[in-house]
Amino acid sequence: MTSIDTVTLEVADPAAAERFYANAFGLDTQLRLRASEEPATGFRGFTLSLTVPQPADVNALIDAALGAGATALKPVTKSMWGYGGVVEAPDGTIWKVATSAKKDTGPATRQIDSVVLLGVADVAASKRFYLERGLTVAKSFGRVYVEFASSGPVKLALYRRRALAKDAGVSPEGSGSHRIAIGGAGPFTDPDGFTWEAAPIASTRQ
DSSP states (O other): OOOBOEEEEEESOHHHHHHHHHHHTOOOSSEEEEEOOOOEEEOOSEEEEEEOSSHHHHHHHHHHHHHTTOEEEEEEEEOSSOEEEEEEOTTSOEEEEEESOSSOOSSOOOOOEEEEEEEESOHHHHHHHHHTTTOOEEEEETTTEEEEOOSSSEEEEEEEHHHHHHHHTSOSOEEEOOOEEEEEEEEEEOTTSOEEEEOOSSOOOO
């Protein structure tokens, strides 16, 4: 089993991004930031998903993100699978906040499970690539979706790029840098250009 220890977002203004994430989600351990001017247009090919226990948590996190300057891509709503919404951070990263629960069982908390969802061209091929690097499958739905087991704070999942963009409420078109690096099992680059780095020993947040 391979773990994801950190996710590094490459942003134009790390100080501004740090303020946003502190106010919006309170993420300060597994999320790292570094300055980058690498060109990127349109959909960057990934989303970050925060899975929470109940609707009150979804509302609290989405409201905090919008208050901190995020843009709503999909308003919070009920669906067959649960309750959730999607926002875009000022740095361009897409975040989905969701729960499978339909009702609240208590006040909002900050209990969060994080998932990196990579939009890939060929789920089966990318699945094989990651299996060869020591990951093990936790859930798999044919050539549509794969989620890997993880002993770390962040899970990895693969989704078809167009399906992921549709889920996020954006066009699948995009080019340039993904503006993300995954810290854990690297260094390597996967078939869709996503970069993995060795797990950092100390904080690299700038």
